[in-house]
Amino acid sequence: MDISTLRLFVEVMRRQSFTKVAKTDRMAPSSVSRAIASLETELGTRLxxxxxxxxxxxxxxxxYFERVAPLLEELTEAGMMVADSVGRPKGTLRVSAPTVFGxxxxxxxxxxxxxxxxxxxxxxxxNDAYVDLVGERIDVAIRLGTLSDSSYIARRxxxxxxxxxxSPEYLKRQGTPTTPQGVARHECLLFPRGEYSLSWLFRDAAGNVEEVQIRGRCLITNSESIRQCALSGMGLALLPDWLIEPDIESGKLQTLFDxxxxxxxxxxxAIWILQPSRAYVPLKARVFVEHFLD
Amino acid sequence: MDISTLRLFVEVMRRQSFTKVAKTDRMAPSSVSRAIASLETELGTRLxxxxxxxxxxxxxxxxYFERVAPLLEELTEAGMMVADSVGRPKGTLRVSAPTVFGxxxxxxxxxxxxxxxxxxxxxxxxNDAYVDLVGERIDVAIRLGTLSDSSYIARRxxxxxxxxxxSPEYLKRQGTPTTPQGVARHECLLFPRGEYSLSWLFRDAAGNVEEVQIRGRCLITNSESIRQCALSGMGLALLPDWLIEPDIESGKLQTLFDxxxxxxxxxxxAIWILQPSRAYVPLKARVFVEHFLD
DNA sequence: TCCATTTATGCATTTTACGCAAAACATAAT
DNA sequence: ATTATGTTTTGCGTAAAATGCATAAATGGA
Structure with a gap:
């Protein structure tokens, strides 16, 4: 029995299709069919x-799936463990991250x-959609914002x-708001995430929170595009530091209410590093995190 | 990577020799060598x-051995589990038992x-020597006497x-002892197990124990041979019920001090049934135990 | 009833595995 | 030192198995 056969079995269980598994594994569907069939005859039962x-x-x-799937996980872990004993990271590291950030x-x-x-x-x-770390065999993931699920090891x-x-050009043209409420009279570039975000929350040094209703005719679900709009002087935008830092330094964007x-x-x-929780964290993952954190 | 390769690796670890493993697995030593070599290149480390x-x-x-060996165990267990789901026991059942008893x-x-x-x-x-259940992949073992090691599931x-x-002929010739001490004057057939067994212990109905020094010029480490000697009238023997029951019924042997x-x-x-302790006891083992117990 | 889609099979080709024989090699004995 | 011995490794030819393609068969929905 080949381990790749077992991996195929697990994949077919997950994807519920021979052809889909064959496609992602770059093999003929007939091979998948034959692999499963051979496993079945070996076990003496239809799977x-x-x-x-x-x-x-x-x-x-x-x-069988419930028992074998974790065993395969552990087997690869064991393999990585000994492979790591040579000291140099090797193999393939799979990293998931939001598009622009990445x-x-x-x-x-x-x-x-x-x-x-x-x-x-x-x-x-x-990609910016949710991905299942264990299902997609991701070693390290970068996530932004707040964490929802956390069966993973998360590191802030x-x-x-x-x-x-x-943009300075916009502010010269439309004026610079001096109070939070003044923002309400400006055209704003909005990121419509679900229900909220039609108002911005201002918290001053003393901790007082002020909510300001926001007005804007340009709603985009992509922060990079919002940045582009802001750069071209279309209005005020609320953007994360990591995205606009170069623009601030070069003077192409000007920050307000610092x-x-x-x-x-x-x-x-926050910026988070996620790793699937497993007994052994492979060297390649550790090295990546190290380098990412500088 | 093939699972049989991993099994070979585990076997080589246990036996510490390519050729020995090759011999018991009926394959060329070169195949073992190549299998290990391929595993090493796959892992990127010398094993x-x-x-x-x-x-x-x-x-x-x-x-690697410490992590992989138990995984292989579990893998075969998982395989047996699904194979058993068809209802009929199949595959190979390995039973260990003392020679004569078996x-x-x-x-x-x-x-x-x-x-x-x-x-x-x-x-x-x-065979009557000690065997390691997990090492020899024994499913069920019958043991007689007292248990020493018991990391196994034991059932009395x-x-x-x-x-x-x-034999009646011997008793007629030499006389029948009527008291425990009388036994000391008889020729006895002895099973020299280590230090003891040069005396027999008599416990009467009231619980009083009497130790009698035994004399005998015939010491054999095989109870079947002792039985043969007793049958041919060479002396008194101390033998287990299961061995001489037919002889008693047929009258070829006569019991004393009942x-x-x-x-x-x-x-x-006692007679013991031993099974290696594992999460899943395969159907074939359960069926064997059932039939053995009638 | 036909169509679209998915699994199974036959066949030809390529790849891989296997065992034998011989070599390489380290240790023990002489 | 040299030989002897048992063990791993390699070369090579044959045999077996895996693979992909083309095609068939089957099934549920339009």
Missing amino acids: FQRSTRKLEPTEAGLR QMFLMPVVSELHQKYPDLTVELLL VRTIKYYICA DYEVTATDYDS | FQRSTRKLEPTEAGLR QMFLMPVVSELHQKYPDLTVELLL VRTIKYYICA DYEVTATDYDS
Whole structure:
């Protein structure tokens, strides 16, 4: 019995399709079919009840899956453990991160790692949708904002400070608001995340919170695009420090209300490093986190 | 990576030799060598430091072994679990038992199982030396006497009663002893187990214990041979009930001191069923135990 | 009834595994 | 030192198995 056969079995269980698994594993569907069939004859039981349109795990298949899947996890862990004993990270590291953040801060880390460790391959999965770390076999993930699920090991890197900002050209044209309530009279670039974010919260040094209703005709669910709009003088925007720091330094954006703490949500926002909780954290993951934190 | 490769690795770790493993697995030593080599390249580390005369596990090899060996156990367990879900026992059952006991009581069980379950193979390992259940992958073992090690699941079947016995011809010729001390004047057939057994202990109905020094010029470490000697009228023998029951019924042997409890050791002796302690006891093992207990 | 989709199978090709023989090699004995 | 011995490794030819493609079969929905 081959371990790759067992991995295929687990994948088919997860994806509920031979062809899908075959596609992502770059093999012929017939190979998957044959692999499962061989496993079935070896075990002496049918693992899936399958027709051309449906693929349904057998009772026995489910039980086998529940026992085998964690064993495969541990097996790869054990393999990585001994592989790491040579001292140099190797193999493939899968990193998940928000698109823009990854482009800005992870690309340098990746190239650095590539230079330093020639046996290491890095897969950078940049997308802003939720991804299941264990399901997608992610080693390290960067998350922004507040964490929802946390069956993972989470490490808070730092708090994100949000700035109200605009281009100097816009401020010269429309004037610079001096009080929080003054913002309400400005055109604002909004990130419509669900229910809230039609108001911004201003917390002054004394801790007093003031909520200001926001007006704006441009709502985009992509902070990079909002930044572009702000740069072109379309209005005020509330953007995270990491995104606009270069623009502030170059003077292309100007920040307002620096001595306030401004947020669109009432949660505090941070940069997080997530890792799937497992007994052994592979060297490649440790090295990546190290380099990311500088 | 093949699971059989991992099994080979574990076996080599246990046996500390490529050739020995190859021999018991009926394959060429070169195949073992290549299997280990492939595993090493896959992991990127050397697992054994080997010369032509020595085979020494690497630090990494030892760590890998410690993690992988139990995983393989669990993997086979999982396989058996689903295989058992079809209801009929199948595969190979490995049973260990003392030689004579096995010949007398296990052969019928085996043939019964063979008839009832055509997909079941039984390996009956009859030897009187100590065997390591997990190392030898034994499913069920029958042990007689007192248990020493017990990291296993032990089940006491029944107490063994020992009888002083002799052939009628011998008793007619030499006379029948009527008191325990009378035994001392007889020629006795002895089983020299280590230090003790040069005296027999008589416990009467009231619980009083009397120790009698035994004299005998025939010492054999095989109870079946002692039985043969007793049958041929060479003297008194202390033998377990299960061994001489047919002889008693047929009248070829006659028992003495039936209302005493006679032993050669001060421990009480019993028939035990042992099973390696594991999360899942395979159906074939359960069925064997059932049939053995009638 | 037909269509779209998915699994299974036949077949040809490539790849891999296997065992034998011989070599390489380290240790023990002479 | 030299030989002897048992063990791992390698070369090589054969055998077996895996793979992909093309195609068939089957099924549920339009």
